[in-house]
Amino acid sequence: MSLEKFMNEAISPWMKEEGPDSDIVMSSRIRLARNFEDIPFPIIANKDELEEILAMMKNNFQQKSFKNYHDLEFVKMIDLKTIEKRVLVEKHLISPHLAEKSDLGAVLISENEQVSIMVNEEDHLRVQLYFPGFQLEQALEHAFEMDDWLEEKIDFAFDENRGYLTSCPTNVGTGLRASVMMHLPALAITQKINRMIPAINQLGLVVRGIYGEGSEALGNIFQISNQVTLGRSENDIINDLKSVVQKLIEQERKARQMLGDQRAVQLEDRIFRSYGVLEHSRIIESKETAKCLSDVRLGIDMGYITNVSRTILNELMILTQPGFLQQYAKESLSPQDRDVLRASLIRERLNLENSY
Amino acid sequence: MECQECHERPATLHFTKVINGDKTEIHVCEQCAKEKGYVSYEEEAYSLHDLLSGLFNFESSSLNEQKQSSFTPEKTLKCSKCGMTYEEFTHVGKFGCASCYHTFSDRLNPIFRRVHSGNTTHDGKIPKRKGTDIHQRKQLLDLKKELQQLIKNEEFEKAAHTRDEIKALERHLNHDQGEGEW
Numbered sequence: 111m112s113l114e115k116f117m118n119e120a121i122s123p124w125m126k127e128e129g130p131d132s133d134i135v136m137s138s139r140i141r142l143a144r145n146f147e148d149i150p151f152p153i154i155a156n157k158d159e160l161e162e163i164l165a166m167m168k169n170n171f172q173q174k175s176f177k178n179y180h181d182l183e184f185v186k187m188i189d190l191k192t193i194e195k196r197v198l199v200e201k202h203l204i205s206p207h208l209a210e211k212s213d214l215g216a217v218l219i220s221e222n223e224q225v226s227i228m229v230n231e232e233d234h235l236r237v238q239l240y241f242p243g244f245q246l247e248q249a250l251e252h253a254f255e256m257d258d259w260l261e262e263k264i265d266f267a268f269d270e271n272r273g274y275l276t277s278c279p280t281n282v283g284t285g286l287r288a289s290v291m292m293h294l295p296a297l298a299i300t301q302k303i304n305r306m307i308p309a310i311n312q313l314g315l316v317v318r319g320i321y322g323e324g325s326e327a328l329g330n331i332f333q334i335s336n337q338v339t340l341g342r343s344e345n346d347i348i349n350d351l352k353s354v355v356q357k358l359i360e361q362e363r364k365a366r367q368m369l370g371d372q373r374a375v376q377l378e379d380r381i382f383r384s385y386g387v388l389e390h391s392r393i394i395e396s397k398e399t400a401k402c403l404s405d406v407r408l409g410i411d412m413g414y415i416t417n418v419s420r421t422i423l424n425e426l427m428i429l430t431q432p433g434f435l436q437q438y439a440k441e442s443l444s445p446q447d448r449d450v451l452r453a454s455l456i457r458e459r460l461n462l463e464n465s466y
Numbered sequence: 467m468e469c470q471e472c473h474e475r476p477a478t479l480h481f482t483k484v485i486n487g488d489k490t491e492i493h494v495c496e497q498c499a500k501e502k503g504y505v506s507y508e509e510e511a512y513s514l515h516d517l518l519s520g521l522f523n524f525e526s527s528s529l530n531e532q533k534q535s536s537f538t539p540e541k542t543l544k545c546s547k548c549g550m551t552y553e554e555f556t557h558v559g560k561f562g563c564a565s566c567y568h569t570f571s572d573r574l575n576p577i578f579r580r581v582h583s584g585n586t587t588h589d590g591k592i593p594k595r596k597g598t599d600i601h602q603r604k605q606l607l608d609l610k611k612e613l614q615q616l617i618k619n620e621e622f623e624k625a626a627h628t629r630d631e632i633k634a635l636e637r638h639l640n641h642d643q644g645e646g647e648w
């Protein structure tokens with residue numbers, strides 16, 4: 111398969127669109143946790159009960175369309191190869207938990223891959239909706255409509271006092287996890303982000319790197335999301351998150367301008383060194399890839415690099431992960447072989463760019 | 467009241483312990499309660515602490531709250547629907563089913579408060595279909611109150627009318643529940 115075709119299939123259609131503030135906000139996500147009223151949660155349910163949920167979701171929603179989310183495809187985890195599951199995880203369409211722990215799990219995915227409904231994960235249902243750029247309100251609006259649409263067929267576990275009942279006490283109430291994925295290279299270079307994170311945590315929001323382990327944020331990509339789900343309305347939760355994200359956007363833009371004004375040569379050097387590494391290396395590991403991609407993307411956003419499209423960071427962050435590399439190679443690869451393939455895939459991708 | 471174990475600190479935990487069928491009143495401070503093993507949920511709190519990095523670790527404020535419900539440590543709470551015990555819940559940190567929320571209801575507020583910045587009650591979306599149900603149940607309660615008032619006031623004609631309304635609403639509610647099955 112050609113790289114171009116592989117990429118077209120690998121990158122979710124919605125990711126190719128540019129949303130508001132997409133120079134900094136890569137995507138907005140809404141996740142709702144929902145459970146069936148009369149069936150124990152997956153942690154304790156027996157096989158028959160989980161099968162009942164699978165059958166119910168398949169019979170009622172397979173190949174159904176809602177708004178512009180067409181032809182929901184129903185896929186059972188048990189029918190997927192390990193690599194295929196890994197690819198879905200790397201595309202953020204399913205969680206690692208569903209891929210690894212839920213034998214009787216499944217997922218419904220819309221054709222444009224903007225909607226995915228995980229079945230029999232920690233909760234019976236986890237409805238996820240992605241929007242490009244900074245569009246939390248639109249995402250919530252659609253998620254609500256989706257929720258109502260599902261409720262036409264399902265009796266959700268709901269209590270007047272506690273709200274939507276979930277397996278974990280950290281999700282009860284709204285069952286809402288709203289998150290925004292942000293590229294914050296200038297705040298990272300100037301080390302401002304480290305000072306901002308504790309303040310953001312104080313507001314009941316969580317900041318974490320989306321790639322990489324622990325507190326490390328590979329590619330300077332951060333995910334900001336709400337912690338509290340009980341006692342606040344969905345709109346209040348979204349508004350809190352929105353105002354913090356707006357502040358971060360402001361600060362990131364200021365830091366970029368400051369870098370451009372005061373350390374222009376150093377910044378330009380850093381950006382073009384990274385560009386050079388991506389263009390010429392023959393062996394590259396994921397950590398260095400992430401750093402270089404972040405620099406190049408910053409270079410594009412600040413006008414230093416003009417012949418490369420902005421979506422390259424989003425695309426290559428996903429494509430250069432182990433699952434995708436092995437799917438591209440159609441075989442399992444050792445870490446060393448992956449580093450070689452990763453370098454060649456990046457070179458090819460940049461060549462593709464220059465040929466347009 | 468001073469702690470009956472150390473006779474130093476004030477007793478902050480008060481409960482009844484049943485030993486060989488005899489009820490004994492216990493008044494101890496938190497530290498002695500922990501050391502002498504009076505409180506079983508302390509261990510539970512610790513295992514949760516490990517699992518959920520402190521989310522469930524009861525602070526003194528929540529201990530005070532528990533003392534008011536004058537619990538007996540021997541009694542295990544168990545969900546009749548899914549079979550999960552309160553102890554299991556605190557170990558796993560996950561509920562087994564929707565009914566667990568009702569079964570463990572008395573003990574959940576301190577946990578929710580910790581996890582959700584002091585909140586214990588839902589203030590968001592209500593399911594569309596079930597929402598009307600909730601609304602109607604509230605209406606039913608109001609009508610029943612009204613009925614009692616009418617009977618008290620010996621307004622029997624009006625009372626008969628209200629009783630009919632209640633019956634109709636109850637039929638409607640039961641019917642809706644039937645339709646919700648699949």
Ligand SMILES: [Zn+2]
Nearest residue numbers: 469472495498
């Ligand atoms: Zn004492």
Ligand SMILES: [Zn+2]
Nearest residue numbers: 545548563566
């Ligand atoms: Zn239960």
